[in-house]
Amino acid sequence: MWNQYFTPNSLDEALHLTHQYQERACLLAGGTDLILDFSSQRYSPVEAVVDISCLPELRKIDLQGESITIGSAVTLSQIIGSELLNNNVPILVAAAKQIGGPQIRNVATIGGNVVNASPAADMIPALLVLDSKVSIGSLSGKARQIPLEAFLLGNRKVDLSFGEIVTEICFTLPDSMTQYYFHKVQPRRAMSIAILNLAILMIVQDQKIAQVKIAMGAVAPTAVRLKSVESELTNIHIQTAANPELYTEISQDIVPISDFRASREYRLRVARNLLREAIIGMVNSIKTG
C-alpha cells in the first residue's frame, strides 16, 4: 500500500512532508475509509503516508466569540463527548453517533469524513446546514478558507490539491432558538451506509418559519442543500407547513440514483415524505413546546 509511514509531530512538519512528496504521498487521519481504498485497490499504492491524526493543532474544539472551530483530526467520539457541541449544536453529535460503531468512531475524524466526500457521508449534511467553512493550509500558498458547499466538487472529489491539508472546519454559532433535526435512513440501526440522510436547521418566530436550512445526503453526487424547498418554506405560517405542494420542488434539488442500497424511485419518495414529516414534527414541537 505504501513504503514509508511518517508521523509528524507538528502541522508545520506535516505541511513540509506533503509539500515535498506531493502526489507521491497520501494524508491519513483515522484511516477507516482510506485503508479500505488501498486494500480494495481503488487507490494505487503511494510512496509515503503522512499520519496527521496526532497533530495537536488539529485536535481541538474551540469556541471563540460566536464561532466554533473543530480541528480536522477531531474524532467522532470526541464530538459525541464534547459538552460544547452537545449544548450548542446537538445536530453534529446526532450525526456522529450514526457513523459506524464505537471502534470506528474512536479513530474516524470529522476531517476525514469531509475530505473523503462520500455522497452518503453523515457529517456533511449536518455541517452544510450550519454553513460550515473549510480551512486549508499549505506551505506554498496562503492558508485559505472556503465554504464546505464549494469544497465538495463531486462524488468523492473535493477542492484540495497535493501539498494542502484541511486543518479546521468552522461555523458561526446559530441562534439559541434554533431547532435541529437529523435522521439517517438505513437498513440496520448501526454499521450501515445511509440510503439517505437528512439534516434540518430551523428558527421559528411569531408562528412563522423565519429561517430553514435543509441538507440531504446520498441523493446526488455530493450532499446537497435543498434550496428550492428552503425558499418555499421560508416565511410561511407554521400551520401551513403540512401542505404537500411545498415539497414538490425537491425534485429540483436532488438527483438520486439506483444502486444496490435503494432505487431512484424509493429515494425520491422517501426524500419527499421524510422531509415533510420532519418539518411537520419540528413545527408541532414548537406549537406544543
Next chain:
Amino acid sequence: MKLNFSVNQKPISLEIKADELLVDVLRERLGLTGTKISCREGECGACTVWIDGLPVNSCLIPAAKAQGRSVTTIEGLGCIEKPHPVQERLAKYGASQCGYCTPGFVMTAVALLNENPDPSHAEIIEGLEGNLCRCTGYVKIIEAVESLAQSSEFVQS
C-alpha cells in the same frame, strides 16, 4: 521500519513493513491469535483491540499507528485459568455459540464498563453496536453484560 510499542503491558520492539496492519502484526508476528479476523473491513468488530484503552478495529489500523502506544488484546484481559469477569459472565449466560465473535465482544464490553460501570440496557446495545454475531446470539450477550452493570462484581481493568 522499527515499531516500538507495548502489548498487554509488555514492551515490544520489532521490524515491520511500513504498511502492515495491526491485526496482522498481532496475529502473525506476535502469535496473539485471540484477536480474530473476519470481514477485514471494519464492519464486524471481531478484530477489536484497545489502543491506549480505546477499542478500535485492528484490521483498519496501520501497525505504525501503534508506535509508542499501548495495545491491549484479549490475551491481556483473561485466560482459561483466570478469565476476566466479563468472560465468566458470558460463559455463565451461554452467550457464546460458535465463539468467533466473542473476543471482540469482550474487548468492547470491558471498555464500555470501564467507561460507564452502570450502563443502561440502551447504552449496552449502543456500546456493542460495532460488534456483529453471525449466530445472532445478541440477547444473551446483552443480558450477560447487563448482569455486570447491576452488580458490584465488576472490577475495573
